[in-house]
Amino acid sequence: MLRTMLQRLVRDYSWIHLGIGLFGNFCFVVGSVLFFKTFESYYTLGVWLFLVGSSGMFLGSLGELAKSLYERREKRQAGHKRAA
Numbered sequence: 001m002l003r004t005m006l007q008r009l010v011r012d013y014s015w016i017h018l019g020i021g022l023f024g025n026f027c028f029v030v031g032s033v034l035f036f037k038t039f040e041s042y043y044t045l046g047v048w049l050f051l052v053g054s055s056g057m058f059l060g061s062l063g064e065l066a067k068s069l070y071e072r073r074e075k076r077q078a079g080h081k082r083a084a
Helices: 002-012 014-033 037-083
Strands: none
Touching: 002 014, 002 037, 014 037
């Protein structure tokens, strides 16, 4: 049951992965800008945004990977059912 719920979440709500990835990209860029000397007083915030952004990008990519794997498996299973 948990596996089915996870598959549905990954497949049917792919916009969540996109949103997490976009948020991660945004934080990553802002955090990177805060590394410039001009924003030296915001260095620690930049580090945290960089870390949060990198994590968001990673999670978004993992979600897209899981979606692709589920879709590939479903296509393979559908092909086996037609052949049988």
